[in-house]
Amino acid sequence: MASSSSLPSSNPFGPGSSFAKISEEEEYDVTSPTDPSFRRSHTTSQSPFSSEAGPDEDEDENNNNTQINRNIFASAYQDSGEGLSSADLSAALSNAGGPGQGMPNNYAMGRRTSVSAESLNPTSSGADSWTPPFHPKTDEQLSRLKKAVSGNFLFSHLDDEHLKTVLDALVEKPIPAKGIKVITQGDAGDYFYIVEEGTFGVFINPSGAAQPGPDGLGTQVGSIGPGGSFGELALMYNAPRAATIVSLDPKSTLWALDRITFRRILMDSAFQRRRMYEAFLEEVPLLSSLKPYERSKIADALDTIKYAAGSTIIREGDPGDSFYLLESGEAEAVKAGTTVKEYSRGGYFGELALLDEKPRAASVIAKTDVKVARLGRDGFKRLLGPVEQIMRRTEYDVDPAGTPTTIEWLCSIYSIDCAMGIFVLIPPGDLHLVDA
Ligand SMILES: Nc1ncnc2c1ncn2[C@@H]1O[C@@H]2COP(=O)(O)O[C@H]2[C@H]1O
Structure with a gap:
């Protein structure tokens, strides 16, 4: 049964909010990773990550990154202090005729919308008469679309049938100018987007919603390039848009997926994965400097693998294509028959071969039955850039x-x-x- 619900005019992530979730969704008693209460509601111990990094911290991270000799980390989503300032963007917006000019239909262009609370239990797809939208595509469009989603972790866990349903439902949205607001912070969520071409800036206003005026978008906290995606949070959590997304290039191409298809097909695996890994990732010391949203993106890309006691997870001398976080059990690194390091829950290994494009420097053996969360090379490079320096630091420095x-x-x-x-x-x- 459908009912309707208007999203509040203030952002539920903002201070003093009294955001009421859509009732059909109560099976998911969760908050968004951008919600200040997110960590408190998911950990028993006091969280060390109680505040979002402000713009200064972002800049520091950036500056640090510039000291790296060879930065292997190229990102579809990356934190950045760079890009257009809010003032630049306002200028760009007015040059483009203002928000709304040249905009494709259906974009949330600064308007407040209400959302119909469809009955959207994602696990019950198929149990009703829902028919996924079908938007025919030329071979050329399909091949571009497949390329765009091939590097996106939200798609990598879909089976063939679900992938086809999603590809059929996606609609191409050319973005003809720089400075177009595709998503406005504080609005209701309507579409999820994949970037095929161009770069988009992510802006957050601490008030919880984009405001008029030159600095109304707030601070740029990141940028999203080809293969990246955005707009999932509002759809997953029935929350207002957590950020404003603005085109930074004169010409870009997005693919848009409607809210219902997103929730029925894509959200199920993404949601489970984020939920499954969030508590574990908060405990990993290496990732403690990351923001909750960055850890969510890592969760999208992880796979769990089990190894029996005595098995070899990594073999010395092999080429490396994966990075591992130890979820449970004990493991050890062995070099020439000698144990050189021991690992327990929260430890990580396999980074050196990926950082330096070298063969595996040691073997890693499971001492007990273990569970590891595996991140492929692509995910490692796209998502672990902010902690590259920590990984490169002293742990393996050795005396003569x-x-x-x-x-x-x-x-x-x-x-x-x-x-x-x-x-x-x-x-x-x-x-x-x-x-x-
Ligand atoms: N640091 C961030 N915090 C919140 N949202 C972000 C961030 N970086 C990128 N985004 C994306 O910006 C989108 C804005 O719309 P949503 O809230 O639906 O989903 C959000 C995310 O997909």
Whole structure:
């Protein structure tokens, strides 16, 4: 049965919000990863990540990245302090005739819309008379579309039948100018978008909704390029748009998927995966500096693999194509018959071959039955750029004899970042950070 519900005019992610979710969706008692309550409602311990990084932090991250000698990380979604300022964009918007000019139909162009709360249990697709939309495509369109979705992790877990349904339902949306607002923060969600061509800026206004005026879009927190996607959050969580998305190139191409097909077909696996991995990813020390939304994107790209005790997960000398996070069990890195490192839940391995395009530097063996979350090369490069420096730091620095120094060994045992400050060893063996 359908009922209707208007989204509130204030953003539920903003302070003091009293956002009521659409009742049919109550089976999902979750909040969006952009919601300040997201971590509190998903962890028992006090979260160390209680505030979103502001623009300064983003800039710092960016500056750090520029110090890397060879940055292998190219991103379909990347944090960036660069791009147009809000003022530049306002100028671009007025040059383009203002928001709404030259816009394809159905875009949320600054208007507040209400959403009909369809009965949308994604697991019950097929149990009613819903027929997915079918938009015929030329061979040329289909081949471009397939290429655009091939690198998108939300599509990589679909079976052939579901993939076909989604491809049939997608509609091409040419974006003819720079500065076009495809999504406006605070609006209701209508479409999910895949980027085929061009780059789009992600802007967040801390008030929870885009405002009029030169700085109304807020701060640019990232950009999304070919193969990337956006617009899933409002559809997944029945929440207002969490960000404003604006075209940064004179000509771009998007593919739009309607809300119902997204929820019935794409959301199921994405939602499960984000939910399955979110608590684990919050515990991984390597990822602790990432924002919740960045961890959600990593969850989209992970696959879990189980290994029995004694099996070889990585073999020394092999070419590397995957990075691993240890979800459960114990593993060890072995070089020439000697154990050089031990891993437990939250540990990671397999990064060196991907960072430096070198063969595997050690074997990694399961000591007990283990579960690992595997990230392929593409996901590693697209999603782990912000933590590249942490991975490159001291953990594998070795003394001339080839053995880790005592302090490096201790830092790795305690999962502490040695580069953060001065550490003292307090008997009987606790390592303390005394200065940063
Ligand atoms: N840091 C971010 N926070 C929130 N949304 C983001 C961020 N980066 C990209 N986005 C995308 O911006 C989209 C705006 O619309 P949605 O809220 O539907 O979904 C959002 C995400 O797909």
